[in-house]
Amino acid sequence: MYRSLPKGTMDEDVLAFLSSIQHDQSILYYDIVGSEAHSIMLKEQGIISLEELKKILAALEEAKKNPAVVETEGAEDIHEALEAFVIKQAGMGAGGKMHTARSRNDQVVLDMRMKVRDDINALCASLIDLIGALVKQAGKNRDAAMPLYTHTQQGQLGTLSHVLLSYADALFRDLERAYLCFGRINQSPLGACAIGGTSINIDRKRTAVLLGFDGLVRNSVDATTSRDAFVEYVASLSILSTTLARMAEDLIIWSTAEFGFVELDDRFSSTSSAMPQKKNPDPLELVRAKAAVIAGRLVSVLGITKGLPSGYSRDLQDLKPQLLEASTAAIGAVRVMKGVVETLKVNKKRMLAVSKTSYAISLDIAEQLVAKGLPFRNAHKIVGALVARAAAKEAPLSEITVKDAAAVLKKVRPEKKLGAEELARIAKGMTPARSIALRRSAGSPNKKEQDEMIKAARTKLAGYEAGVGKRTKFVQGALDNLAKTVDKYLAA
Known part of the structure; x- marks a missing residue:
């Protein structure tokens, strides 16, 4: 339909190679409403008549109500297909004017900006739900002692609430990235035309x-050329998916028979075709895999945009x-994780049992020795020797005797006087509850800190929920007003 120069029809293989129809269905709605707004503006500026506008709007409304009427067979893209449908319904005299002062160059990026802003709002709403589920679970598990791991080895004791809130904090940053990206996406390129504006x-x-x-997006070259806001969005999705992958990996490990810390709800598990006892964390495994897929998309986006000249290519x-x-x-992974977290079954007894025997x-213990005046390095060696002795006996530190301490x-001679009885008492008295209670630094698993972090997270969530709701309402309100304006002109 667009061919004026070169002459003749395009080679079929070339057309198939160039066509983006298979990816365009998700932006047809945006192409329709964008065309409605553009056509209304043309009428209000005296560029087309009321009767011409009514014919154009009638065709566009028909396509909006029944997208299947837009014939895509042989079309280069959805923009061409929609315009061809409008011309067929409204006639060339009216339909042929719809594209006045517009190019596919500003039209395409308009549709994508509208689609992505909706996706950002959907993503933010889903992240708010997931973070809310994490905070709720954290509130239920402030007393659930468990080992915290470094290098996948037990490092210190903490609580499940502490770990869940660490996910929430990371996801808050992911939410912030998406939330801020919206402002750069929600700028209109329409009217930039091909590259240099219009007379x-x-x-x-x-x-x-x-x-x-x-x-x-005021500058017409920038409006039709730049895709940095889209690259930023995909980058934020890649970072988010990495956060989700870490969560998924932790839950997969914790749900194994060897750990037994958590159990996934049946709705978020699958079975084996051969082994009847299996309860596989397939959704979590795919959440983990999506991080690689999305990272690949980011590399593709960066590669495509790298080195392009100014102007549409x-x-x-x-x-x-x-x-x-x-x-x-990314949106799918967030929604799956929300369901997993909401329905997660926690085995507090198992976590406590592991914590009680953990080194x-x-x-x-070393920090208690430091509190008594010992240099930390000295305390470190003393406790290391205690652990070695306990491990040789295959016993927990709570079973250290005065004889063990004396040995x-x-x-390892302390720099300051330290009795064997006192050392044994400190070791035996270091229960999981005492271990956690002693740590009062900001952000630690101490119950008071957990309560404050939960409270802060709830306040932060409320703020984001209000902001996302306001944005969503604003965009929907504008589109509702557009629909009313369309109806007004059709009834005129």
Whole structure:
């Protein structure tokens, strides 16, 4: 339909190679409402007549109600297919004017900005739900003692609430990245035309208002060329997916028979085709895999945009599937994780039993020796020797005797006087509860700290929930007003 020069029809293989139809269905709605806003602006500027506008809007409304009427067979993209449908329904005299003062170059990026802003709002809402589920579970598990791991080895004792809140904090940063990206996405490129604007008396601000944008991408070259906001969005999705992958990995490990700390709900598990006892964490494994998939999308997006000259290049067409598929995968992963967290069954008894026999209280014992005036390095050696002696007996530190302590002190002489009875008493008295209670530094697993972090998280969540709700309502309100304006003109 677009071919004026070169002449003739395009080679079928080339058309198939160039076509983006298979990825365009998700932006058809945005192409329709964008065309409605543009056509209304053309009428209000006196560029087309009321009767021409009514014919155009009638065709667009038909396509909105029944997208299947837009014939995509043989079309280069959804924009061409929609315009062809409008011309068929409204006639060339009216339908042929819809694209006045517009290019696919500003049209394509308009649709993508509208699609991505909706995805950002959906992602933010889903993240708020997931963080809320984590905070709720944290509130239930402030007393659930468990080992904390470094290098996958038991390091210190903590609580499940402490770990869940660490996920929440990381996800808050992911939420912030997406939330801030919205402001750069929600700027209208419409009216930039091909690259250098137009001599026709259009009103770019009017279409921006009709479509719920916060403002304009003013420079016409920037509006049609730049995709940095999309790259930023995919980068934020990649960082988010890495956070989710870490959560998934932890839960997968904790759900094994060897750990037994948690159990996934049946709705978030699958079975084996051969082994009847299996309860596989397949959803979590795919959440973990999506991190690699989305990272690959990010590399593709960066590679496509690297080195392009100013102005639209067809390379940018291949940005669309990378962006849309990364967005779909990330939003899906967040929603799955929310369900997993909400329904997670926690085995507090098992975690406590492991904690009671763990040598992860070693640093706490060393710090108690430091409090008595010993140099930390000296205390470190003493407790290390205690652990070695306990391990040789296959016993926990709570079973250290005065005789054991005396043997250690004979081997590792303290810089300050320390009796064997006192050392044994400190070791035997270091229960999981005492270990956690002693640590009062900001951000530690101490119950008071957990309570304060939970309270702060709830306050932060409420703020984001209000902000995302306001944005979503603003955009939907603009589109509702656009729909009313369409109805008004159709009834005129």
